[in-house]
Amino acid sequence: MSQFGQSGRRPDGAAFIIAAALAAIGTVILWDAGRLPDNGGYSGVGAGDVPRLIGYALLGLALWTGIDGMRGADPRPKQQPVPLLWLLGGLSVMVASIHWIGFALGATILFTCAAAAFGERRFHIAIPSGLVLGLVIYAVFDQILKLNLPAGPIETLIFGG
Template structure:
């Protein structure tokens, strides 16, 4: 067997998506480290203070970023299905609608719209059914948080009508 006849070694290319994810994880960890460094004077009398958990989260994110980068360079990630933009657009649109409607229509209706659009993104096509269900479920959540727990959530016409 000559030198040119040897079996070819499969060369793996680095997974660019995994490397981008690793960079984003490291950037978030860096942002947390920077933000927590401004709170360093608040430790008080104990070693455990308001900086402990954010530091732990940032350290975990750094470990995940390194792990993801290693796996990305090795090319060990499973083959991914192509991304479908339609469902993502429905969910992002639902989030945008909720943010825009929250102060005018209140928590229940805005979150009901988010629920219906997210359900549509996951394949449920009956908006006429999911919208009222989402509004009722959101109203129950609003009632528990606003009336029972006395937390402040935006009230709209539905909440003002019933309370």
């Protein structure tokens, strides 16, 4: 039997490493979820159900990645660091400043940087869009779900702190 897969390409070693990492993380999550008390209450859904779902999903992704690795490596696209830097920069600024500027402005920064990472350079559109989405998300969590997100000057002005 040949060392090449059905496509005539060699198996992808990186895919096997990724599959092993996904399987390890999924296994740890399943093990940890098994230790949680399963008090489903009236709905039958307990604290361990979502971690179990995530663990099984990661194991499924590991299997899928391993099968794809057996088929052989496809040519990978050239990596572009600039979009990644936009995303990491926006996330870093949001995490570092969210307690001072509030959720809406932090989400605006992250949204604008994510839009720039995907090639959007019309910041006069991205910034107001991010602000509106940030305020809507804040309103849902704060007013409807009664869950606290960091409030800044805009949230205090609109929703009364």
